[in-house]
Amino acid sequence: xxxxxxxxxxxxxxxxxxxxxxxxxxxxxxxxxxxxxxxxxxxxxxxxxxxxxxxxxxxxxxxxxxxxxxxxxxxxxxxxxxxxxxxxxxxxxxxxxxxxxxxxxxxxxxxxxxxxxxxxxxxxxxxxxxxxxxxxxxxxxxxxxxxxxxxxxxxxxxxxxxxxxxxxxxxxxxxxxxxxxxxxxxxxxxxxxxxxxxxxxxxxxxxxxxxxxxxxxxxxxxxxxxxxxxxxxxxxxxxxxxxxxxxxxxxxxxxxxxxxxxxxxxxxxxxxxxxxxxxxxxxxxxxxxxxxxxxxxxxxxxxxxxxxxxxxxxxxxxxxxxxxxxxxxxxxxxxxxxxxxxxxxxxxxxxxxxxxxxxxxxx
Amino acid sequence: xxxxxxxxxxxxxxxxxxxxxxxxxxxxxxxxxxxxxxxxxxxxxxxxxxxxxxxxxxxxxxxxxxxxxxxxxxxxxxxxxxxxxxxxxxxxxxxxxxxxxxxxxxxxxxxxxxxxxxxxxxxxxxxxxxxxxxxxxxxxxxxxxxxxxxxxxxxxxxxxxxxxxxxxxxxxxxxxxxxxxxxxxxxxxxxxxxxxxxxxxxxxxxxxxxxxxxxxxxxxxxxxxxxxxxxxxxxxxxxxxxxxxxxxxxxxxxxxxxxxxxxxxxxxxxxxxxxxxxxxxxxxxxxxxxxxxxxxxxxxxxxxxxxxxxxxxxxxxxxxxxxxxxxxxxxxxxxxxxxxxxxxxxxxxxxxxxxxxxxxxxxxxxxxxxxxxxxxxxxxxxxxxxxxxxxxxxxxxxxxxxxxxxxxxxxxxxxxxxxxxxxxxxxxxxxxxxxxxxxxxxxxxxxxxxxxxxxxxxxxxxx
Numbered sequence: 001x002x003x004x005x006x007x008x009x010x011x012x013x014x015x016x017x018x019x020x021x022x023x024x025x026x027x028x029x030x031x032x033x034x035x036x037x038x039x040x041x042x043x044x045x046x047x048x049x050x051x052x053x054x055x056x057x058x059x060x061x062x063x064x065x066x067x068x069x070x071x072x073x074x075x076x077x078x079x080x081x082x083x084x085x086x087x088x089x090x091x092x093x094x095x096x097x098x099x100x101x102x103x104x105x106x107x108x109x110x111x112x113x114x115x116x117x118x119x120x121x122x123x124x125x126x127x128x129x130x131x132x133x134x135x136x137x138x139x140x141x142x143x144x145x146x147x148x149x150x151x152x153x154x155x156x157x158x159x160x161x162x163x164x165x166x167x168x169x170x171x172x173x174x175x176x177x178x179x180x181x182x183x184x185x186x187x188x189x190x191x192x193x194x195x196x197x198x199x200x201x202x203x204x205x206x207x208x209x210x211x212x213x214x215x216x217x218x219x220x221x222x223x224x225x226x227x228x229x230x231x232x233x234x235x236x237x238x239x240x241x242x243x244x245x246x247x248x249x250x251x252x253x254x255x256x257x258x259x260x261x262x263x264x265x266x267x268x269x270x271x272x273x274x275x276x277x278x279x280x281x282x283x284x285x286x287x288x289x290x291x292x293x294x295x296x297x298x299x300x301x302x303x304x305x306x307x308x309x310x311x312x313x314x315x316x317x318x319x320x321x322x323x324x325x326x327x328x329x330x331x332x333x334x335x336x337x338x339x340x341x342x343x344x345x346x347x348x349x350x351x352x353x354x355x356x357x358x359x360x361x362x363x
Numbered sequence: 364x365x366x367x368x369x370x371x372x373x374x375x376x377x378x379x380x381x382x383x384x385x386x387x388x389x390x391x392x393x394x395x396x397x398x399x400x401x402x403x404x405x406x407x408x409x410x411x412x413x414x415x416x417x418x419x420x421x422x423x424x425x426x427x428x429x430x431x432x433x434x435x436x437x438x439x440x441x442x443x444x445x446x447x448x449x450x451x452x453x454x455x456x457x458x459x460x461x462x463x464x465x466x467x468x469x470x471x472x473x474x475x476x477x478x479x480x481x482x483x484x485x486x487x488x489x490x491x492x493x494x495x496x497x498x499x500x501x502x503x504x505x506x507x508x509x510x511x512x513x514x515x516x517x518x519x520x521x522x523x524x525x526x527x528x529x530x531x532x533x534x535x536x537x538x539x540x541x542x543x544x545x546x547x548x549x550x551x552x553x554x555x556x557x558x559x560x561x562x563x564x565x566x567x568x569x570x571x572x573x574x575x576x577x578x579x580x581x582x583x584x585x586x587x588x589x590x591x592x593x594x595x596x597x598x599x600x601x602x603x604x605x606x607x608x609x610x611x612x613x614x615x616x617x618x619x620x621x622x623x624x625x626x627x628x629x630x631x632x633x634x635x636x637x638x639x640x641x642x643x644x645x646x647x648x649x650x651x652x653x654x655x656x657x658x659x660x661x662x663x664x665x666x667x668x669x670x671x672x673x674x675x676x677x678x679x680x681x682x683x684x685x686x687x688x689x690x691x692x693x694x695x696x697x698x699x700x701x702x703x704x705x706x707x708x709x710x711x712x713x714x715x716x717x718x719x720x721x722x723x724x725x726x727x728x729x730x731x732x733x734x735x736x737x738x739x740x741x742x743x744x745x746x747x748x749x750x751x752x753x754x755x756x757x758x759x760x761x762x763x764x765x766x767x768x769x770x771x772x773x774x775x776x777x778x779x780x781x782x783x784x785x786x787x788x789x790x791x792x793x794x795x796x797x798x799x800x801x802x803x804x805x806x807x808x809x810x811x812x813x814x815x816x817x818x819x820x821x822x823x824x825x826x
Contacts, residue, residue, distance in 0.1 A: 006795040007548035013799055014551040015380070017806065022377040058364060058405045065369040069814050078811040087567070087772075090765035093815075108580060108758070151761050 024070045031068065036230030038275045041067040073230075080233035090150075095231045098148060101185035102228035102236070106141055106355060107151035113360045114158055118165035120362045121305070121350055124334050125168070128343045135206055136162060137172040139309045139353040141188065145180040153354050162357075169350070172205040174198040184239040187226020188355065189278055192312040193218050193242045199316045206347060208320040216244035221268065224277045241277055248319045251295045257288040257340060265291060265315045281311035287332035288325070288340055291315070296322035301346040305329060307356040321347075329362040364405045365523070366554075366607045367561050367813060375402065383615060384542075392514055392537065395615060402519040403483070410481035413451065418516050420447050421491040422509045425498050429505035441499045445492055452488045456480055460682035483523035485679055487516050489646055494530035496650055503531045511537045520611035524604040526622035526642035533617055540616035550613025555802045555809070557606025562809040564773050565600035568592045571766050572732075581752045585759035586745035588766070590725045593732050595773045598627065601640070627777045630716035631708050632696045632723055643679070647672045670694045680731070685739055689730045696723060 033040050045051065045060035069075065083092040090096060094105045125134060138159055143152040155175065163171050182194035190198075196216075203210050223238035243266045254263050263283050271280040282289055291314060302317065302324045304310055314324055325341055337343075356362075364371050379398045386394055404411045424444030431437050459475045466472045494515070497503035506512040515537060521528050575589040605622035612619045626638035636644050655668040670691065677690015700708070708716045726743065733739030744750050775781065788794060 003795065004544070006798060007544045009799045010548040010551050010802060011544050013803055014548075014555075014806070015377075017803070018373065018377040018380070021373045025373060053408050055406065055408055058370065062368055062370045065374065066814055066816055069369060069373075072814055075807075075811040075814040078808060079815040082563075082808050082811070088768045090761065108578075149757075149761075151758060 021070060025065070025068065028068070028070055033275070034067075034072070034230070035275060036073050038227065038230065077233035084233070092233075093231060095228060096150075097232055097234050097236070098146070100234075100236055101142075101180075101183075102226070102232055103143055103146065103150075104188070104228060104231075105151050106143060106153050106358065109154045109157055110358045110360075111161065114161050114357055115165065116360055117352075117357050117362050118162055120329070120334060122166060124305070124337070125166070127334075128337060128341075129348055132343075132346070132348055134169045134348045134350065135172055135202075136166060136169040136350045137174060137202060137352075138162065138357065139190070139351065140175050140178065141354045142180060142183040144175070144354070145178070145183075153358055155354055158354055158357060170205065172202055174201050177201045184224065184226050186229040186236060186239050187224070187278065188228065188353075189226070189309060190312060191239075191242065192244050192281070192316070195313060195316060196244075199313060202313075202349070202351075203317070203320065206349065208317075211319070214246065214319070216246050218242050219245055221271050221280060222277075226278070227276065241271065241280060243280065244316065246319075248293060248295050249315050252291050252293045252315075252318050254282055255290045255292070256283065256286050257290075258286050265318070278308070278311070282314065282326070284311075285328065285331065287328050290326070291318050291324045293318045293322050298322055301325065303327065303341065303343075303346045303348045305348070305350045305352075307351075307353055309353045310351050313351065330356070331363075333363040364402050366604070366611075367558060367566075367809075369810075369813060370405070371402075372558075372810065372813075375405075380614070391615075392511060395518065396510055396514040399514065399517040399519040399522060403517060403522060406523070407482055410484075413455075413481055413484075414487060414517060415513075417448060417451060417487065417491060418513045419509070420444065421495060421516070422506070422512050425495060425505050425512070426507070428495065428499050432501070437499060441495060444495050448488050448491055448495075452484055454478070455484055457678075457682045486525045486527055487522065489527045489643075490516055490530070492650065493527070493646065497529070497531050503534055506530075506534070506537075518612075518617075520608040520615070520617075521619065524601075524608065525640075526605050526608060526619060527646050528619055528642070529646075532620055536617050542616045546613050546616065550610045550615075552610070552798075552802060553613060554607050554610030555806045557603045557608075557610055558809045559805040560599045560603030560606060560776070562603075562812045563805070564769070564776065565596045565603055566812065567769055568596040568599070568766070568773065571762060571769075572596060574762060578758055580756045580758045581745060582754060582756040582759045583745065583748045583752055584755045584763060586742060586752070588759060588763055589742065590729055590746055591770060592766070594721070594725045594728045595770065595777065597728050597731070598623075598777060599773065625777065625779050627721065627724070628717070628779070629720045630713055631700055631705055632693065632720060633700050633705065635720055635724065636693070636697070643676065647676055651675060666698055669698055673697070684736065685730055685733045688739075689727055692727055692730065 030043060031041050032043075042060070042063040044064055045057055047057070051057045051060065066072075080092045083089045091105055096103055096105070121136075138155070140155045141153060143150065144155050146152065159171070159173065162169075177198040177200075178190070178194075182190050182198075184191060200210050219242065221241045221243060224241040225238050229236065229238075245266070249265050252265050254265060255261075256263065261283075265282065266280050267283040268280060270283050271277050274280075274284065276284065278284075282291070285308060298321075300321045302321045304314055304317075304324055304326045306314070306326055306328060307330065310326060310328075314326055318324055325346070327337065327341070364375060366372070375398075379394070382398075383391055383394050400411060400415075403414060421444065424440050424447075427440040428437050428444070431440065455478055458478065462473045462475055494503065494506075494512070498505050506515070515528075515530060515533065518528075569592075571592045572589060575585060575592070578585070602623035609619045609622070620642065622640060622642050624638040624641065626635050629635035629638055652668055652672045655671065656664060657668065658665050660668065673690040673694025674687065675690070676693070677687045680686045680689070696704075708719065726746075729742050729746070730739050733742060741750070745752055748754070785794060
């Protein structure tokens with residue numbers, strides 16, 4: 001090829017890419033949400049004198065242009081591939097894939113945040129739970145079980161901090177009751193069907209009856225692409241969401257204080273309609289929800305301070321209680337809990353993942 | 364608006380290219396002028412008026428200097444016009460810096476004015492000064508068409524991040540320039556390479572720099588990684604922007620002078636500054652150093668001249684002490700080289716002179732990028748392990764492994780090795796065939812990095 005031909009090809013190629021992308025971006029209908037990224041996409045900014053003059057229009061338009069770019073997901077995949085295979089980076093935006101499972105770097109241990117969270121929990125204990133038997137359990141993030149020399153939270157150090165700051169609590173260690181296979185490959189959460197060993201450990205430490213012959217039916221609901229899936233480029237086979245059911249769980253009902261709605265423990269409608277299929281457990285994230293065991297022959301109650309990991313664990317505890325009240329301190333202030341909860345003789349369990357304890361998100 | 368944005372690449376640029384090449388020749392300058400103002404308005408809506416005022420002032424004073432060229436008033440008009448430009452620059456860029464330093468010595472503190480720095484003001488102010496001085500010296504004809512002068516100042520390819528284009532360089536091109544496939548494709552090539560340097564290398568290394576700055580887990584390896592990353596990031600970011608500017612200019616028929624010429628292959632700091640930000644160093648040489656007497660004065664005055672130039676070079680980069688220290692640091696090194704160091708540098712094996720330059724430059728960019736003197740001191744001492752930091756840490760080992768290839772690619776790309784290799788190959792037909800493919804891949808991948816919302820800083824907000 002001669003220089004002249006090359007110059008013409010480069011010119012045509014460049015102009016074609018620019019114009020094609022420009023025209024397609026103009027005629028393409030805007031999407032409202034990204035299923036892969038599980039978020040709302042930016043829409044065309046409102047034009048006003050104020051946002052033009054203060055310069056915010058340019059930022060809003062760039063956000064819109066980025067979110068609505070044609071073949072956005074394919075371009076993100078190209079970036080991920082280049083980062084992984086050309087630059088050989090160990091992670092892409094903190095995400096890496098190992099043996100067909102996806103992980104996110106969570107590092108380092110944020111001691112300041114852990115102390116803020118333990119202080120918050122200590123305040124709750126002093127205000128509402130004096131004299132009550134309280135338990136604390138940390139759920140390790142799945143990176144904890146990776147042998148690979150990667151950056152991960154020092155779970156032992158976090159456990160030591162919690163034990164030191166909350167010495168009056170009974171600490172339950174479930175790290176040895178879990179393995180890497182107990183976590184979804186494409187998500188950060190634990191598979192409910194693999195939780196029995198860890199739940200039995202919790203029950204044992206809390207002096208609850210353990211029915212070794214408890215029969216749970218495993219019901220497969222379908223494919224599950226977890227929260228990490230859309231953040232990397234490999235085409236991995238999806239996880240499956242299975243739920244553990246028995247008559248007690250089937251006859252239990254949840255009440256959501258935020259929506260005033262009653263729902264079954266496993267909300268299959270959410271599984272079909274929600275962007276995050278994990279919402280099948282207790283209908284997803286919410287500040288305050290109760291599970292009532294209608295078959296219960298006792299009046300024992302549990303208050304479970306929890307994050308999203310607690311959603312799949314709580315159903316496995318309901319057979320021991322007549323009622324479980326689940327509090328998610330990410331969405332409700334600890335100062336107003338007594339407006340909703342009558343604190344008396346309940347068991348109290350603080351069940352938090354390392355991921356939440358490492359952040360400053362508890363109210 | 365920055366070049367490495369979707370708004371610029373896939374909305375602004377195609378629209379401007381279409382209109383520019385559709386309209387008749389006599390309207391092309393008007394299209395460029397309007398689009399340049401829109402380009403600036405989109406990012407700095409209010410300050411577009413400031414730029415318009417500066418252009419108008421420069422236009423009027425240019426005419427006055429020309430009209431009174433044979434009188435003593437010529438000099439007065441030049442001084443007044445430069446004073447206006449410099450006053451605006453000082454007000455917007457240096458007032459808070461000056462006030463905060465005065466406050467160190469007085470009891471009743473003065474309030475800071477908290478004015479936002481107009482992007483590109485340092486670049487276009489210097490361009491206007493170069494025009495006025497060139498007209499004053501008779502090296503350029505006065506521009507009687509304000510629209511053409513406005514286009515010279517506001518031309519969007521060089522408006523916000525340079526290079527500083529002298530009026531005399533493009534005076535003729537404002538009137539008459541050619542548009543060919545060769546020039547356009549050379550522009551495309553240059554633009555894509557610049558975009559790739561910025562997005563694929565500088566921004567990726569910038570992520571490493573940010574991870575380091577956010578970390579509490581310091582080690583000597585981590586400090587070294589930071590030093591290397593910031594040194595490479597600044598080069599690829601700045602030279603990438605210059606490449607994009609030069610490339611865009613070619614697409615619209617202009618020819619800008621080179622701004623970077625592989626500075627990291629230099630064997631001395633003197634050579635480094637002949638290759639780094641050439642438009643700025645030549646501006647200071649022609650408009651400050653030589654008018655002060657250059658080296659044709661006593662040794663003491665010559666040293667004074669050099670230090671003035673480097674003090675100004677430092678402070679031009681930002682209103683903070685680290686930039687002043689950075690400039691003076693280079694001034695002192697250049698004096699030392701001119702006095703005695705250069706003869707030793709010529710004698711030692713080139714690997715040592717390269718090493719000398721890179722260590723000096725790395726230290727300079729650690730100073731350049733520091734937020735405050737405490738952080739700069741910590742980062743500099745950390746580089747050599749002072750302060751009891753361990754040699755390595757888990758985090759530093761992880762990021763060393765993760766960024767190893769990016770750093771190696773960056774180091775190779777900072778030299779003319781690839782260019783020389785390709786030039787030596789005899790299979791030109793195959794190279795010509797592969798080049799469009801290579802450029803297409805780079806453009807698509809750069810776009811994918813931008814779409815992913817990856818780290819994409821604008822480093823010149825303090826310039």
